[in-house]
Amino acid sequence: MEIEKNYVAEIVNAVPRLPELAFTEPVNWTIQAGEQWAVIGPNGAGKSLLIDLLQRKFALKAGEVSFAANGRVSDFVRCITFKDIYSLADCQNTYYQQRWHATENDEVPQAAELLGIEDLGMRNEELIDLFGVRELLPKKVIYLSSGELRKFLIVRTLLKHPRLLILDNPFIGLDASSRELLVEMLQRMTQVHGVQVILLLSNPQDIPAMVNRVLPVVNRTLLPAMSREAFLADNALVHRLFPTEGLAEAQPVEVPALPVDPEKQPATHTVTLRMEKVKVRYGSRTILQDIDWEIKNGEKWALFGPNGSGKSTLLSLVYADNPQSYANTLYLFDKKRGTGESIWDIKKRIGYVSPEMHLYYRQNVSTMKIVGSGFFDSIGLYQQCSEEQEQLALAWMRLFGIDHLHDRMFQTLSNGEQRLVLLARAFVKDPDLIILDEPLHGLDVSHKKQAAAIIERFCERPGKTLIYVTHYPHELPTCVDKQFELVKH
Numbered sequence: 001m002e003i004e005k006n007y008v009a010e011i012v013n014a015v016p017r018l019p020e021l022a023f024t025e026p027v028n029w030t031i032q033a034g035e036q037w038a039v040i041g042p043n044g045a046g047k048s049l050l051i052d053l054l055q056r057k058f059a060l061k062a063g064e065v066s067f068a069a070n071g072r073v074s075d076f077v078r079c080i081t082f083k084d085i086y087s088l089a090d091c092q093n094t095y096y097q098q099r100w101h102a103t104e105n106d107e108v109p110q111a112a113e114l115l116g117i118e119d120l121g122m123r124n125e126e127l128i129d130l131f132g133v134r135e136l137l138p139k140k141v142i143y144l145s146s147g148e149l150r151k152f153l154i155v156r157t158l159l160k161h162p163r164l165l166i167l168d169n170p171f172i173g174l175d176a177s178s179r180e181l182l183v184e185m186l187q188r189m190t191q192v193h194g195v196q197v198i199l200l201l202s203n204p205q206d207i208p209a210m211v212n213r214v215l216p217v218v219n220r221t222l223l224p225a226m227s228r229e230a231f232l233a234d235n236a237l238v239h240r241l242f243p244t245e246g247l248a249e250a251q252p253v254e255v256p257a258l259p260v261d262p263e264k265q266p267a268t269h270t271v272t273l274r275m276e277k278v279k280v281r282y283g284s285r286t287i288l289q290d291i292d293w294e295i296k297n298g299e300k301w302a303l304f305g306p307n308g309s310g311k312s313t314l315l316s317l318v319y320a321d322n323p324q325s326y327a328n329t330l331y332l333f334d335k336k337r338g339t340g341e342s343i344w345d346i347k348k349r350i351g352y353v354s355p356e357m358h359l360y361y362r363q364n365v366s367t368m369k370i371v372g373s374g375f376f377d378s379i380g381l382y383q384q385c386s387e388e389q390e391q392l393a394l395a396w397m398r399l400f401g402i403d404h405l406h407d408r409m410f411q412t413l414s415n416g417e418q419r420l421v422l423l424a425r426a427f428v429k430d431p432d433l434i435i436l437d438e439p440l441h442g443l444d445v446s447h448k449k450q451a452a453a454i455i456e457r458f459c460e461r462p463g464k465t466l467i468y469v470t471h472y473p474h475e476l477p478t479c480v481d482k483q484f485e486l487v488k489h
Contacts (some may be wrong), residue, residue, distance in 0.1 A: 434465070
């Protein structure tokens with residue numbers, strides 16, 4: 001006779017077999033029925049490691065992980081991270097390389113095919129309408145924006161009806177309305193369908209009201225669990241996790257002197273970017289329509305627009321990834337596209353970071369090589385960095401607080417640590433145009449303030465042009481004084 005368990009999931013005195021996966025103490029965590037959790041801590045604290053432990057991904061030297069129901073862990077627990085995007089339709093080898101090449105995408109499925117919508121049932125139809133993804137169903141997966149892909153992934157996972165749903169930094173890439181919809185949907189799923197939620201967060205302000213239990217994590221140590229109200233009221237604890245939280249806006253974050261390339265001279269062109277009646281269509285779908293935009297040398301712009309409005313497509317034209325730039329009137333650095341310049345001539349003057357860039361790096365290479373590849377605008381490091389370049393790369397890593405990770409494999413880093421690595425990669429060549437697409441997403445509060453201060457300092461250099469994309473206007477650098485907004489067609 002099976003004994004009824006009085007918990008949903010439980011980790012008891014767990015110690016991973018591999019020392020590099022271990023916490024400072026044996027892990028103990030009990031999840032009771034009706035509890036909605038936020039696991040919160042700074043980048044690299046051990047949040048993802050804890051969830052891997054809960055999903056029995058590691059062999060244990062001691063202790064156990066158990067669930068209220070028997071069967072496969074994957075039937076009981078589902079976890080969504082941003083990196084799960086490349087698992088859609090097994091597009092690992094084609095998705096980002098071919099995203100902007102429409103003629104090569106005939107075999108890529110529509111979103112509806114990946115949901116199996118031929119027999120959804122009333123419960124699932126309600127879920128699709130609640131989160132507003134019905135309009136995505138006829139689209140090919142590769143044409144969904146990063147925000148749309150996150151919404152799609154969440155709904156796709158919820159259709160499996162797990163008992164425990166784990167979301168790693170769930171608000172990354174979502175506009176304000178989508179964030180509100182996500183919280184509403186999760187509340188509905190917990191109240192009506194009995195799903196319990198675990199959110200991995202790096203910002204106290206992201207803890208939604210539906211959460212009733214908080215587990216703080218710091219330096220691979222689990223601190224005592226508490227209620228949401230108790231956590232938010234404990235200023236000393238919040239400050240322990242995030243030392244700059246509560247720092248007055250008027251009190252600037254100290255930034256050491258930025259690394260300098262002695263051979264780099266300030267840009268002297270007049271127009272960094274000019275678009276004239278730019279149009280981009282894929283099949284019957286219009287992504288961009290009659291876009292006119294001019295950015296002069298040294299200007300600082302914010303680019304706004306809801307999920308699916310074409311921001312990623314527009315930036316792909318600027319960064320020379322999208323072949324439709326040749327079918328449009330587009331100037332970069334005073335030169336018209338298609339008049340003899342190579343893609344690499346353009347890229348060497350642009351530093352770029354975006355949510356999707358995490359997904360390019362499928363090979364497990366060292367952090368130092370990832371940063372060094374920024375000198376050559378390559379995904380892998382196919383050219384050897386000079387000694388001077390290595391020193392510059394290390395200096396930028398030190399500035400972002402990740403120099404201690406230089407030998408770590410990129411795939412072993414947390415999402416926030418990966419974002420810091422890609423930020424360092426974008427700045428190493430001292431670019432004339434810096435394009436930052438949601439650069440602070442996935443960073444904890446302290447790293448956000450540090451990265452924002454570095455961006456501000458960099459933009460003080462003469463001849464630096466900035467395009468900054470965000471769904472959080474309060475994160476905009478103070479130097480940004482112009483804005484351009486796209487609408488969704």
